[in-house]
Amino acid sequence: MNSSELIRALGVPEGPVDVVLDTDTYNEIDDQFAIAYMMRSPELRTKAIYAAPFFNENSSGPEDGMLKSYDEIFKVLELLGERAEVYKGSPEYLPDEGTPVKSPAAKDLCRRAKEYSPERPLYVVAIGAITNIASALLMDPSIKDRIVVSWLGGHGMDFHDTKEFNLIQDVAAARVVMGSGVPFIQLPCYGVVTSFSTSRPELEYWLKGKNPLADYLCRNTIEAAESYASGTAWSRVIWDVTAVAWLLNRDDRFMLSRLQPVSLPAYDGQYERCPTAHLMRYVYHINRDALLTDLFKKLTD
Numbered sequence: 001m002n003s004s005e006l007i008r009a010l011g012v013p014e015g016p017v018d019v020v021l022d023t024d025t026y027n028e029i030d031d032q033f034a035i036a037y038m039m040r041s042p043e044l045r046t047k048a049i050y051a052a053p054f055f056n057e058n059s060s061g062p063e064d065g066m067l068k069s070y071d072e073i074f075k076v077l078e079l080l081g082e083r084a085e086v087y088k089g090s091p092e093y094l095p096d097e098g099t100p101v102k103s104p105a106a107k108d109l110c111r112r113a114k115e116y117s118p119e120r121p122l123y124v125v126a127i128g129a130i131t132n133i134a135s136a137l138l139m140d141p142s143i144k145d146r147i148v149v150s151w152l153g154g155h156g157m158d159f160h161d162t163k164e165f166n167l168i169q170d171v172a173a174a175r176v177v178m179g180s181g182v183p184f185i186q187l188p189c190y191g192v193v194t195s196f197s198t199s200r201p202e203l204e205y206w207l208k209g210k211n212p213l214a215d216y217l218c219r220n221t222i223e224a225a226e227s228y229a230s231g232t233a234w235s236r237v238i239w240d241v242t243a244v245a246w247l248l249n250r251d252d253r254f255m256l257s258r259l260q261p262v263s264l265p266a267y268d269g270q271y272e273r274c275p276t277a278h279l280m281r282y283v284y285h286i287n288r289d290a291l292l293t294d295l296f297k298k299l300t301d
Helices: 003-009 030-039 062-080 104-113 131-139 141-145 165-169 171-179 200-206 212-229 241-248 288-300
Strands: 017-023 044-051 122-126 147-152 184-187 255-261 263-265 271-273 279-286
Touching: 003 279, 017 030, 017 104, 017 241, 030 044, 030 062, 030 212, 030 241, 030 288, 044 062, 044 104, 044 241, 062 212, 104 122, 104 131, 104 141, 122 131, 122 241, 131 141, 131 171, 147 241, 165 171, 171 184, 171 263, 184 241, 200 212, 200 288, 212 288, 241 255, 241 279, 241 288
Parallel strands: 017 044, 017 122, 122 147, 147 184, 184 279
Antiparallel strands: 255 279, 263 271
């Protein structure tokens, strides 16, 4: 892919596009919103959903997190009344920057990407540890010219470190993807996507009682927030929606971004210069009200 093709690929797509989603759905409450938003956006044609590994208090390890996410994907699809091809992802993180972890998800991406081209790429929305995508790129580097990756990961360039949950789980995978030359859009968490939050009154006003899916999302979000913030004036960030929304960002209606050279996440928790200095797109502002309005409308239509 030459520089003009790369810049074109880093722009907001026009018209319906084909998308796969890589998600650690059981990790917390925002992946469910992202799946529903993607499936309810007619501009996005969902071709597959991949379960990503994660490890926190909701799992006993990366493989358990991936398997729980795999099951949760089907639960959300059932509430949506939709079907999709769903694949299990990696049971572990990359052991190093040169060794892929082969999984049904990584194999599917390698195969599926062959059907696309720089002129008509497959869009990959990644909202978890980016292990599956890195593995596919290591397994078949040629697919980097056939896909575009939109990833929620890392923190803002002005934040004091890069130690965000999706990134810190598999730094090697993030370095592989960001350094590969694949068209890459980064939606940083602290300092950028933190602005995309909602509150109990909003959730109850817009979602409660509207349909089973809306009730499920409303209840899950409130219960999650109340588990650690009961008695306070809390808000809850629903991070992952933004990585889907990038593909719908015509006329900058949901977010602002810029082209800049890739900075790689280093193992010391900072960013470092990428040797190739190729361009990526960096989102630096979220139009919270416009995006939340579109999300709530699609969840309740």
